[in-house]
Amino acid sequence: MLALRICDLGVRIEGSELELRIKQVYEELAARGVTLRPDCYLGDEWFSPAGVPAIAIPFYLAHPRLKTLELHQMLEVEGGTAEWCQRLLRHECGHAIDHGYRISSHRQWQKIFGSPDADYTPETYRPRPYSRSFVRHLANWYAQAHPDEDFAETFAVWLATPPEEWRERYRGWKALEKLEYVHALMQEVAVSPPAVKRRHRISEARKLRKTLGRYYAARRKLYAEDFPDFYDADLRAIFRDGEPGGETAARLMRKNREALVASIVQWTGQPKYTVSMLVRKLILRCQELKLPAPFDHARLHFELAAYLASLVTNHLHTGRFKRSV
């Protein structure tokens, strides 16, 4: 399958599970009085092309076999469940609405969200997890990534829930001002047809000539985080009570790898591929150091999980969250 070119896959939105998900978001837009229906098409990842009121949805979501391949290659499927897919669609809808009505050029928009041209180069951001100035919608405090993302996230919350619900949920938060602004702005702007009607489709799947093999090689490279290589002392401390001749640390970690990776992914919000590579690296290091496993497995599991979660979090909080959707 990896030898196939993406353009030859013949995948379509029509007849796939995406058809219903898009319909649902269109219905939400109608319910909130928004006239624009973003042009949804299959692309190589989740995004809204700059200046175009459109949404690119990764092509692998359009077929169960491609979803399985994505799972094998990247260990998780972004937007693979109905709930996750709706969240991403609403987020991209925010960008598409901005592109269609050019609202980020409004003075008031920039006063509230910041300049959309600011800070475009860094691919990473440093969130403040406890900030109440931003809504919470996607993982990793994504609204803090950039003014455009802040708007898209605020829009997504506004679209997903009726006003009484978000007013209750964000009561006392500074983010409520942003929601109220979006609420007023949409009644004013989005009730008429959009100014921009371009239908330019960037990275459309049916035109991508690269093979699935090359596509995955590139994405795996992008997700492979370069964690620093200073684990030896930590690993020795964690496995300090090891019984020589007993089970090895590497074997024990390998046995619990799935559960370990799953809980770290859940609580750090990081891509499963990134976390899994880190754990794999640590297992190899344990093997090279020939560390034995201690008898008290329960304590060991807690310690390992806490250690790995802090490793991932500390590393990422030094400005390594990647902007992606």
Ligand SMILES: [Zn+2]
């Ligand atoms: Zn975005």
